[in-house]
Amino acid sequence: MAALAAAAVLSAVLASRRALALAVSAGGCLAALALAAPPAVQVLLGGGTRTLTWTNPVLGQQALVLDPLAAWFVVPTLFISTGCAVYGVRYLLAGDRPVGMQAAGTNLIVLALLTVFLAGDAILFLAAWELMTIFAFLLLTHEHDRAEVRRAGLLYLVLTHAATSCLLAMFALLSIHNGSLRFGTGAALSPGAASALFTLAVIGFGCKAGAWPLHIWLPAAHPVAPSQISALLSGLVIKTGIYGLLRATLLIGRVPMTCGAVLLGIGVASAVLGVLAALAQHELKRLLAYHSIENIGIILIGAGLGSMALAAGRPAVAAIAFAGALLHVVNHALFKSLLFLSAGAVGRACRTLQIDRLGGVLRAMPRTGTSFVIGAAAICGLPPLNGFVSEFLVYMALLAACAVFPVAGQAEAVFAFAALACVGGLAAACFAKASGAVFLGAPRTPAASDAREAPGAMVGPMLALAATCVIAGLSGPWLLRVLDAPVQQLGGVSLAATPARQGLIATAALGAALIAIAGAIALIRRGLLHRQPAESSVTWACGYAAVTPSMQYTASSFARPLIAVFRGVLLPQRRQIAAVAPFAATVAVEEHSPDPVERFALDPALRGSGVGLALLRRAQPTRVQSYVLAIFVALIALLWWRLG
């Protein structure tokens, strides 16, 4: 951490020397990785905790506590932030804006993230939490001369602050009950109090995580940030919400079953509505942002199911569910940052991220494109990649819950199981659309055909992340070992004692078998084609000769049948200029699906509060004397209240 702080100060000082500042910033992340990763991995493998204590003259003893749950979040933070910082050097240098803020901010936000994960008491946690929010705001408003960037930044700041007030209330109530602000385990609370605290935690942390319906800031904020910051936000910062929620369940102790059921329901809603909204997007980074909501939903399904299973007295089911949620946190961090980084590279090369203006980019940018396709397959949960392993655990926990829960819980688990299956199919459709329209086929515009491969310093982190996605998908037995300590902390039993053990080992083995069989078939195919020269020709268009790239099926058309099926949820708005006569000069059709929550909840609320605040402004006194009078009256009232 000292390395990070030093790097932040140094890169702030060096802000005028752009390249040097960014390099120092990346170096700082790398140093933090080298210094902090070994103890975190040790804690994961060996269990136990490490504590760093000091005495604060005002607040008394404070501590940074590295327990298995914290370590589980710290390791990917270190790894991914390093990748993002390295990528950011070339990415930001290609722009012409000042980079000092970005360089220092990246280090500082990583520092704040680590403090959030390691904080041993509520004050330290909340301070780090606020700093993280503010740094995220500063980083994502890099291009602050654009109005949409400022709007997105403000929306983020306002919503997350509003949610933080819930967290303040939660920690305050908890400290009243415990008599201390330090984080312990399992306060013995009445079911009513536990439910109230849990609700506050779900609102406060759910907003940060981007859970539906508090997600609205997320699809606005992530696309406008520089790509490595989008990756950092989507991969790591929203995960603090999950961390907070898991930490809160540990602090609250026994959470009633209904609370877990509500969380599971929020997870299902986030997953289904997130992926549907993603399907309707026309801009690549916005599409990816909505997929973050979907994946947060999958994580919440795991977490909610885990709490339900604990309340139902089924620790084995809880262990599988928590393992799925925790593993998906890391997996999503890996493939989502990979996808954002490759999308950013495409945006730099083609100067647009409108999906229907791209096409055929894989030819010009083979390594970026291959990374994206691997990330896309991983996020769809396709074996043998890492996304499958965690979704597998969540599915398995749901199936196991069907068998052992009380009736209402069974029904909900079955519903979640089917919904998750549908989400899987929709995610595959969405990423077939995104990777197909952007990277495959022929370029639709000159911008896409002029693309050049990104420089090595940008491609390197992408390839590293892609390789990690493949390796993590094949390392089931090893995952079993590193997951064990955090799962035990949350669920109470060892993962190795559950059927998930055989599942993890077998999926890894069969994933390897899949790769081996594919390799064997590829060799046979090569042998067969070796005898016959392969010919090249144009794509067969069923006899039509004058084919142009603009005749390709567009991404919007690709998603259209599914949007039509789910139009009752998505509420698409269509504008059409139809051809009225032969040889019509303009024919156009446009379809957008604005977020229903934004349309029907946020916008009216903002309008309403605008009106209300205008009234308040009118009531505001204009003379200094009236302010002094008001202060005086308030003071008298306070004195009377305390002393009277």
Place this chain on the structure above:
Amino acid sequence: MRTALHLAILLLFPPLLPGVINRVKAAFAGRRGPPVLQLYFDLWKLLRKGAVYSVTTTWIFRAGPVVTLAALLVAALLLPFGGGLPAPAAFPGDVVLFAYLLGAGRFATVLAALDTGSSFEGMGASREVTFAALAEPALFLSIAGLALARGTLSWTAMLSGQMPAWHLYGPAFAMLIGALILVALAENSRIPFDDPNTHLELTMVHEVMVLDHSGPDFALILYGASIKLFLLGAIIVRLAFPFEASIRAHVALFLAGMIVFAVVVGLVESTFARLRMNRIPQILIAASVFAALAMAVILIRVNA
């Protein structure tokens, strides 16, 4: 030995099924039809041919058929053909891996289709992913229903042994079989969802996605398609005819069941019309409703 027999059935038998279906359809139309072994001849011929590649395609197009077939073969390793022929690989949760392997194969095929840049193939790919996404809940609900009724998370335990569950869960299993038949027809691009005989009409789905593949690549695709038909058929056959016998009689019974399945598919193709495109989602949602009802019956039984 049993694993070898399992693999032999799995690798050699599937191409027979499309032949049987075509013979049934020919008989209904009053034609003689192609030989039952036609697909074997086609595969042999295609494997010896060269290939033509479009200039817009990349490695994705060449990898598509390979990945699809590999995923289907691994999925086949998870499926038992009865108590005498357990799956070579079985573990709790293999049902989920099975479904996702089918998904992985589909993803590879769809990306390969999009790689050609052809509007026809894009259209087919779009419909394929739409129907697959809607068929997924029906498949998973059926899996969950079976898992709950048999108290296991693995195909081998679910589809092997005498099925004591039938007399308890009769109505539920009948509905599950109905849902699974719909899923199998949709996943294998059969009538009423898609017409395997055509790729030049407005309802084209699967056939049009593979327009640009030729030679050995196309052989891999045809072979993979027959394996997919075989796999989804095998689940239905094991569920509908849960006999157990000595190994030789068992294999004969199972293969006879598969032929009956192919005849049923042929009957459906001969007597039903292909559905209009906007009707298909409704039928797939109906399949999910069937499976959900079956699940409800099973839940009531289990808790009773």
